[in-house]
Amino acid sequence: MPFKPLFLALTLALAPAAHAANLSDIFRDAQAYDAQYAAARAAWQAGQEKAAQGRAGLLPNVNLGGNLRYNNVDSSLSGGDADFASNGLSVNAAQPLFRRQNQVLYEQSKGQVKIAGMQFDVAAQDLILRVAQAYFDVLQSQDNIDFINAQKAAITEQLAAAKRNFEVGTATITDTHEAQARYDLAVAQEIAERNSLDIRLRTLEKLIGKPAGALDILIEPAQLKAESDNIDDWAARAADGNLQAEIQRIAKTIADQEVERNRAGHYPTLDAVAGYTVNNKQNFGTTQVDTRIASIGLELNLPIYQGGLTSSRVREAVANQEKARQDLENATREASLQARQAWLNVSSGVARVQALEQALTSSKAQLESTKLGLQVGVRTNLDVLNAEQQVLSARRDLAGARYAYLLSGLSLKAAAGSLGPADLAEIDRHLKPAAQ
Numbered sequence: 001m002p003f004k005p006l007f008l009a010l011t012l013a014l015a016p017a018a019h020a021a022n023l024s025d026i027f028r029d030a031q032a033y034d035a036q037y038a039a040a041r042a043a044w045q046a047g048q049e050k051a052a053q054g055r056a057g058l059l060p061n062v063n064l065g066g067n068l069r070y071n072n073v074d075s076s077l078s079g080g081d082a083d084f085a086s087n088g089l090s091v092n093a094a095q096p097l098f099r100r101q102n103q104v105l106y107e108q109s110k111g112q113v114k115i116a117g118m119q120f121d122v123a124a125q126d127l128i129l130r131v132a133q134a135y136f137d138v139l140q141s142q143d144n145i146d147f148i149n150a151q152k153a154a155i156t157e158q159l160a161a162a163k164r165n166f167e168v169g170t171a172t173i174t175d176t177h178e179a180q181a182r183y184d185l186a187v188a189q190e191i192a193e194r195n196s197l198d199i200r201l202r203t204l205e206k207l208i209g210k211p212a213g214a215l216d217i218l219i220e221p222a223q224l225k226a227e228s229d230n231i232d233d234w235a236a237r238a239a240d241g242n243l244q245a246e247i248q249r250i251a252k253t254i255a256d257q258e259v260e261r262n263r264a265g266h267y268p269t270l271d272a273v274a275g276y277t278v279n280n281k282q283n284f285g286t287t288q289v290d291t292r293i294a295s296i297g298l299e300l301n302l303p304i305y306q307g308g309l310t311s312s313r314v315r316e317a318v319a320n321q322e323k324a325r326q327d328l329e330n331a332t333r334e335a336s337l338q339a340r341q342a343w344l345n346v347s348s349g350v351a352r353v354q355a356l357e358q359a360l361t362s363s364k365a366q367l368e369s370t371k372l373g374l375q376v377g378v379r380t381n382l383d384v385l386n387a388e389q390q391v392l393s394a395r396r397d398l399a400g401a402r403y404a405y406l407l408s409g410l411s412l413k414a415a416a417g418s419l420g421p422a423d424l425a426e427i428d429r430h431l432k433p434a435a436q
Contacts, residue, residue, distance in 0.1 A: 024425050026135055044116050051110060053109060057101075057105055058102055060093055067086075068087045086281040088277065092273070092274070097298075098268070105261060124420075125420075131207060135215065138197065138204055144193045145197065156183065158388075179385065218399075218430060231340055251328070256324075268300060270300050270301075272297075275294070277292075279293075338415040356401050
């Protein structure tokens with residue numbers, strides 16, 4: 001209906017303007033809302049308790065016990081029958097003096113705390129990448145819609161010109177049909193792209209828990225540059241600094257300690273013990289007495305034979321130790337591979353952007369030449385439509401290449417384990433508020 005565009009325009013004009021947001025703003029919102037990141041934070045908090053649990057095996061263990069009983073004694077002795085209540089209270093304490101297993105377990109708990117912290121760092125890097133991907137996906141869809149609208153405007157001019165030329169007899173109806181077909185195709189593309197934009201906006205909203213509003217857009221032309229370090233430097237940096245590789249490195253240390261912990265099952269244990277027990281109205285024949293017992297001393301336990309359990313656990317730990325070593329090797333190789341792939345994407349991304357910038361310039365020049373050729377009769381309306389389509393494709397590919405370059409740069413730093421919010425702030429320098 002004809003009043004719908006006017007109604008929509010008035011609605012947008014009267015609506016309050018949304019605050020423009022850059023990458024860093026979106027990331028901070030995602031940190032506060034994203035469920036996946038919140039789950040990682042809870043896992044990190046849980047992991048911090050491993051140290052306290054490991055330390056507990058080295059500290060005193062104190063227990064308090066008590067009892068209250070009613071006793072009925074039926075004895076064959078003369079006068080031995082009795083009905084009485086008794087009660088007791090005991091306090092026992094033990095301080096490990098030598099328990100090698102507990103000492104190793106405490107060292108393992110420190111490594112587990114480090115792993116929990118590094119897994120949280122991995123989640124933070126993953127959130128940065130997810131936010132950047134969702135952000136640039138929205139910008140890409142917005143760009144595509146702008147490009148399609150520009151193409152529709154150009155096709156509309158060609159369609160009007162074709163109709164005029166047909167009316168005066170200087171062109172056939174074919175030119176009109178071709179222009180109309182291109183316009184209808186552009187409308188269909190716009191519908192599909194608007195649907196894609198809506199989906200991508202919902203994806204971004206899932207991260208931040210609210211409508212994104214106006215997003216800052218990429219400055220054109222963005223100043224893109226290749227990485228100064230070579231590919232081998234980045235691969236070596238990733239092998240040493242990649243967070244997943246570092247997690248596996250700590251896991252390998254824990255596996256080494258697990259072998260030692262299980263071997264300690266053959267060692268003796270020595271504890272300092274103390275206790276105090278109160279028993280009231282204990283029955284000794286026909287006599288009921290109260291007792292107070294205090295004790296202090298050492299307890300030594302030497303395992304001799306446990307059915308082969310300890311030896312089996314040692315063999316299991318040795319096998320897991322080898323598994324951890326192989327996992328570490330795989331993680332290190334994978335980190336180097338990721339760094340090499342990202343470095344190649346960054347380097348080729350710069351070259352691709354430059355090539356597409358030149359292609360866009362050439363396509364615009366070709367379009368102008370084709371329009372001039374149409375005026376002098378050496379080009380057809382279809383040639384102009386094709387040239388306009390080529391300009392649209394070049395603009396779309398160029399925008400996508402710029403976003404892909406920025407994402408590759410973030411992936412490269414993630415592979416090396418150095419990705420952080422400061423890298424988003426650096427990209428924000430290449431963004432500007434969208435024109436209202």
